[in-house]
Amino acid sequence: MLGAIAYAAAGETPVSAEALRTLQLVAGLFCGAVSFTIFAQGWIMFTDKLSRQRLYSALLFSILGILDVLHAAGIYGIKLFGLETGFRLSNAFLIISHMLCAAGMLLIFSTPDRQISGKHKISVFAGTVLFTVAGIAWLYTYQQVLPFSLFEFQEHPAGKIVLWPGILLLYAAGIFAMLYRNRKERPTPTSALTVIRALLFMMMGFTLLMAGDPAELSLIHTLGKWYMVVSYYFVLKGVYYLTIDEPFRSQRDVEARMKHMAYHDELTGLPNLRRMKETLGKFLSAGKEDAVRTGIAxxxxxxxxxxxxxxxYSAGDKLLMEVGERLSGLCTEGEKVYRMGEDEFAVIFPGPRGNAEMESCAEELLVSVNPSVMIDDTEYHISLRMGLSIFPDDGASVDQLIQYADMAVHHAKEHDLIFIRYNEGMKKRTQSRVELENDMRKALERDEFFLEFQPQFSLASGKMVGMEALVRWNHPKRGLLPPNEFIPLAEDSGLIVPLGEWVLKTACQHNRDWQLQGYEPVTVSVNLSMRQFRQYNLADKVDAILKEVGLAAKYLELEVTESMTFDIDTALNQLQSLKRLGVHISIDDFGTGYSSLNYLKNLPIDRLKIDRSFVKEVMLDGNDAAIVSTITTMAHHLKLKVTAEGVESEEQLEFLKGQNCHEGQGYLFSKPVPARVLESEFLNRLAG
Structure with a gap:
């Protein structure tokens, strides 16, 4: 149609005044209809994601729609709301419409977009309605005195000189604002490009409208009106992208990300347990004939x-990502790695394969993993353990297979095995372990734990100089349980923290009671678990216990292990906080960990305790003898005391004396004994 009008404008095809009037009326009504469509799109669609640009665009075009309808009515002189319309008033509506459109588009798209609330939406809508009603009432009341003649440029050419370039500048500023707002986005959003096209057509349409006298029927004016139709179409399209397409795409992207997060581990990017269960279920097809033999490791x-x-935790995350990548790289076609939990991964081995072949594949995958890992420029060696269960021999459901494979890997850890396949005996042991954990939660309340003390003696004088507190559990059904049965369980379950606090308080209370009874004061040693040592308020807790019990800090020694000093900054801060209380610090089982001598000299410690594994073979193994000698010599140079654990023979004792070891602890002197025995047999002797 634009081509036909342009052709007519060139003077080659005469067009009657009635035809031009009809074309302008249709164009005006079309613009009005599109304006209300823009309003409906921006106002109704995705109301939960309503933005400032969408709301104000919708309201702007609702006003423009009313003006376009009034303009179209003016072409035929239709009387609306008692308002006498005609070319003069129609011309005014047209100019006002362009002024509002140009200024409104500039203001809307030159400032940052943002989400708005429902209350804001209602208040803006109410304000727009009041403004529109007031405007119509004003026109109706003052139509005889309004200076509409200002828009008749033949009588007032100055108005044309001011309005024409002014409105064009506003349109140009709107285009520049949109380009500037989206300058960093590549590619430029489709909605922005579409609105820019609309503004360009509006500029062209307004130029054609101003080229002649809008109060007269002309081909150029009619062409300008249809350029406005095209511009409104682009605005409609742009608002569609803003209100429907982009929110829909955004919502779809969010849903895709949420789905990915629901089925993948955030740290490693591997599929998670939920995805593994779905995949495993497809392989099993439980109860169907197409079920295939499948292994889960x-x-x-x-x-x-x-x-x-x-x-x-940062180093732990790096380790997990590295292990996940290595396992994924070693999997063959059809095998898939999943992240199960904190320190566990899983691999599905699809059939058809025999049990022996599946076990061989699983074990081969495990031993193929390179154990050397670089973390923060330091090389560490890790070890992996694997438990395997196979459908349908070991379990008939997804949950059973995963549970049994998990049982198997924990059994491998307990028995120092690299790989093991599930068997029925593991289920019974796991049930027993769960029962024991439940019993342990009640044991503290029921006073089932008690302490034994192992004396520590000066090798030079033979005098008792200290004692180590060791926790014991008198189970109501199983009797006296050795520490290696319940301490690892307490560490895994987190119960080691309340248990450790109970041990610390009880040991301090016993020592204070003996002092009040008049026995010579000695130091009591208490082991700290890793979980206790990592507590940010450990020093405050120790201080509170000492004050509550009334024991001087110098009569308490806290034992830590070498592994607790891996993170030297954290360990240093924690140990310094404890030392400020006045307690003694010792490193237990020294020589079995990975302590750096450079770190060791900076740690605020008082004693090294030589691990019993070196003392045991000191008379038979030259290497162990050299290690003990080296540790003792090093401790003397660092001005630290040395205590040898596990002293069981006179030969060991004489060797340790020859190395100038300060103190000893072991069955040669005494096994761990109850508090009353320590009091009667050792504290009394010390007093005598």
């Missing part, structure tokens, strides 16, 4: 908690 990083606690 659970892989555990040995001592991950110690690494995480000692080196920090």
């Amino acid at each position: 659970v892989i555990n990083i040995d001592r991950f908690k110690a690494i995480n606690d000692s080196l920090g």
